[in-house]
Amino acid sequence: MSQQPAAxxxxxxxxxxxxxxLMNTDDxxxxxxxxxxxxxxxxxxxxxxxxxxxxxxxxxxxxxxxxPGYGHSMPSPMECPCDIDAAVxxxxxxxxxxxEAQQLFVPDSGYLDTATYGLLSYPTIMAISKGLMDWASGxxxxxxxxxxxxxxxxxxxxxxxxxxxxxxxxxxxAEFVAVIADAVPEGTTVLISEKEFTSAWGPFSVRCEQxxxxxxxxxxxxxxxxxxxxxxxxxxxxxxxxxGAVADLNAIEDAAKEHGAWTMIDATQSIGWQPLNANHYxxxxxxxxKFLGVPRGATFMAISPDMARELPAxxxxxxxxxxxxxxxxxxxxxxxxxxxxxxxxxxxxxxxGAVPALKLxxxxxxxxxxxxxxxxxxxxxEGMRIPIPRVASPIVSVRGIPDAEQRLDGQGLxxxxxxxxxRLAFHLYNDQxxxxxxxxxxxxxxx
Ligand SMILES: Cc1ncc(COP(=O)(O)O)c(C=O)c1O
Numbered sequence: 455m456s457q458q459p460a461a462x463x464x465x466x467x468x469x470x471x472x473x474x475x476l477m478n479t480d481d482x483x484x485x486x487x488x489x490x491x492x493x494x495x496x497x498x499x500x501x502x503x504x505x506x507x508x509x510x511x512x513x514x515x516x517x518x519x520x521x522p523g524y525g526h527s528m529p530s531p532m533e534c535p536c537d538i539d540a541a542v543x544x545x546x547x548x549x550x551x552x553x554e555a556q557q558l559f560v561p562d563s564g565y566l567d568t569a570t571y572g573l574l575s576y577p578t579i580m581a582i583s584k585g586l587m588d589w590a591s592g593x594x595x596x597x598x599x600x601x602x603x604x605x606x607x608x609x610x611x612x613x614x615x616x617x618x619x620x621x622x623x624x625x626x627x628a629e630f631v632a633v634i635a636d637a638v639p640e641g642t643t644v645l646i647s648e649k650e651f652t653s654a655w656g657p658f659s660v661r662c663e664q665x666x667x668x669x670x671x672x673x674x675x676x677x678x679x680x681x682x683x684x685x686x687x688x689x690x691x692x693x694x695x696x697x698g699a700v701a702d703l704n705a706i707e708d709a710a711k712e713h714g715a716w717t718m719i720d721a722t723q724s725i726g727w728q729p730l731n732a733n734h735y736x737x738x739x740x741x742x743x744k745f746l747g748v749p750r751g752a753t754f755m756a757i758s759p760d761m762a763r764e765l766p767a768x769x770x771x772x773x774x775x776x777x778x779x780x781x782x783x784x785x786x787x788x789x790x791x792x793x794x795x796x797x798x799x800x801x802x803x804x805x806x807g808a809v810p811a812l813k814l815x816x817x818x819x820x821x822x823x824x825x826x827x828x829x830x831x832x833x834x835x836e837g838m839r840i841p842i843p844r845v846a847s848p849i850v851s852v853r854g855i856p857d858a859e860q861r862l863d864g865q866g867l868x869x870x871x872x873x874x875x876x877r878l879a880f881h882l883y884n885d886q887x888x889x890x891x892x893x894x895x896x897x898x899x900x901x
Contacts, residue, residue, distance in 0.1 A: 550817040552826050552882065558814065559883040564867035564891050569695065569723060569849050569879035572747040577810030582749065585806035599802045600778065606808035609816060610742070610754045613725060614732040622755045622762070622796035625804070627722060627741045628653035629769070630755040633796055634687070634718055634737055635661050637765045642667050642686035645715075647674040649873075651695040654720040654739075658689065678705035687716045687736075692724040696872050698831075698849025698879070700728070707734050727827045727848055727881065729820045732756035745823075745848075745881060747811040751804030759792040773799035823882055830880035830889050837893040851875035855896060865895040 558575040565573060574582075588594040608618040624630055635657035638644055644658045648671040655669070662669040672680040677690055688710050690701045703719065710717045716736035724730060726745025732738040738756040742748035757765075767774060767789055774797045775781025776788045789795040815823065827848035834850055835842050851872065852858050858876040862869050867888070869878045878892060 548817065549819065550814070552818060552822060555814060555818045556883055556885070561883045564862075564865065564888050566862075566878040566880065566884065566888060566892060567868045567870050568744055568881040569698070569872075569877055570744075570870050571750065572726070572744045572881065573883055574749065574807060575747055575811060575814055577814060578747065578749070578807035581810050582803060582807045585802070589802070594802070597779070599800060599805060602805050602809055603800050606748075606752065606805060606812055607754070609809065609812040610725075610740070611756070613812065613816060613820065614721075614730055614738060614740075614756050616732045616756050619759055619792035619794075620732070620756050620762075622757060622793040623800065624753050624755070624769075624796070624798040625751045625801055626653065626753055627651075627720060627739050628656060629798065630737070630739045630753060630796070631655075631718070632657040633765055633768055634716075636768050638667050639686050640666050643682070643684045644669045644687045644689060645677065645680060645685045646671050646689040647677055647691070647694075647701070648672060649674070649694060649696050650689065650691060651720065651722070654689055654691060654718075658687075674699055674701060678702065678709040681709040681713045681715065683713055685710075685713055685715045687718060689718045689720075691720040691722070692728060692730060693721075693847055693849060695723055697851035697875060697877065698723070698847040700843065700845040700847050702845070703730075703734070723849065725820075726815050727820065727823050729824065736761060742808065742812070745827075746815055747882075749804045749807040749811075751801045752808045755793070755796065757793050757796070762793045762795055763791070765796065767795045769796065769798055771797075771799055773797050818882065826882065827880050827884075830884055830886070831878075833886065834878065834880070834889045834892055837889070837898045838896065839898075848880045850878045850880075852878065852896065858896060861895045861897070862892065865891055867892055867895055 555575075558577060559573050560576070561573050585594060588598075603623060604618070607621045607623060611618045611621045622630070631654060638658070638661065644662075644667060646655045646658065646669060650671075655671075658667075658669050661667060667686070668684075670680070670685075674690070674694065677688060681688065688706060690703075690706060692703060693700050707717060709715075717734075718737040718739070719730070719735045721728070721730055721738050721740040722744060724745070725740045725742070726747070730738065736757070739753065740746070740755075741750075741753040743750040743752070770787060770789060772778065772781045772787075774789055774795045776790045781787055790797070824846075828846040831848045831850050832842050832846065834840075838850075838852060840850065840852070853875040855861070855876070859869060859871050862876065862878075869876050869892075871877070880888070
């Protein structure tokens with residue numbers, strides 16, 4: 455995807471106009487005394503002065519009742535303060551530059567913790583707000599939410615280069631891993647990298663304790679070499695949660711093919727910055743609340759329809775039926791013929807925000823985000839004299855500075871302690887200023 459919008463094309467929007475659209479700056483609506491009271495003192499969306507409620511969208515219609523004890527008024531259910539449909543239509547499918555995309559976020563300065571959770575963009579916040587108002591007023595419908603899930607499924611599929619029929623949806627990673635763990639052939643071995651995030655290996659270890667098969671943990675960089683004929687499945691994160699180390703997926707894929715093993719890739723710390731093609735792996739799972747910026751609770755698994763039919767659908771439910779709306783009651787259930795047979799019914803609030811979040815990533819383009827994120831991480835590594843890894847990652851672990859987290863915190867920077875290091879993650883909404891602040895906080899002479 456080209457990163458620069460072509461001049462004069464319909465979607466060639468500037469950052470300011472994009473945000474104005476999202477803010478629904480219709481000042482023509484009459485204001486009431488309540489409106490004035492409720493908006494007084496609220497910051498401009500650009501105001502990053504931390505804490506407090508979200509900045510009210512300019513022009514928000516706040517003719518509703520004042521909520522006792524909350525100090526702000528609730529918009530009338532019939533008058534949602536935002537026009538997300540129009541905003542998303544305006545954003546369309548055209549490319550966005552990094553700078554334009556950055557205008558759609560309101561981070562406190564120095565948020566360097568996307569490996570814990572990604573920030574929500576305005577389009578996402580507004581989609582959820584509108585959905586809440588629809589829910590509050592009884593306008594929301596399960597069929598409407600299903601359309602959102604369908605669109606998110608297709609968009610995620612495009613991000614990992616598979617059709618929507620290859621994508622199943624659930625709430626968390628471990629739920630999908632449990633489906634796979636149930637299908638591993640008895641008496642075989644599951645090979646797992648040793649510092650894997652627990653959701654990716656916990657279900658295998660439970661089956662191992664039941665005596666169904668063996669689990670063997672090996673160092674990340676030994677996975678391909680440790681493959682043997684008894685291995686039926688190899689499990690690894692594309693980028694490690696602990697320290698951002700990136701797996702050698704080509705070598706792992708080749709070794710798995712040679713030994714006839716399945717591959718399960720946890721791409722939770724990857725999709726959004728790392729270009730991956732799910733066609734290469736038996737299972738690719740991604741909980742989308744980190745580098746994709748989706749509200750927690752929307753997880754995808756890419757799996758071919760053939761493989762989907764081979765796995766027992768142990769979580770079968772109405773939403774995994776071929777005809778969802780005729781699968782509500784027993785006694786018969788015909789499961790979907792594709793990946794959807796492994797769906798769980800969606801937690802609506804998460805999926806409300808999924809479509810705009812995924813589209814934003816798609817519009818900026820994973821390759822451009824990769825360059826941006828990795829560029830910042832490498833600038834930080836250079837400043838800290840941390841060797842640049844052979845395969846680049848936007849997640850950096852700083853070791854050997856015992857009070858690193860407090861030092862970062864003292865400068866208003868957010869990172870997280872993992873293992874014996876402090877983990878910093880650079881993403882779309884970060885910039886060189888964040889890098890310099892982090893270097894100063896950690897005492898680098900190069901800041
Ligand atoms: C690699 C990885 N996988 C999965 C998860 C989340 O797991 P779950 O969706 O089961 O909560 C995380 C959270 O940090 C993670 O880092």
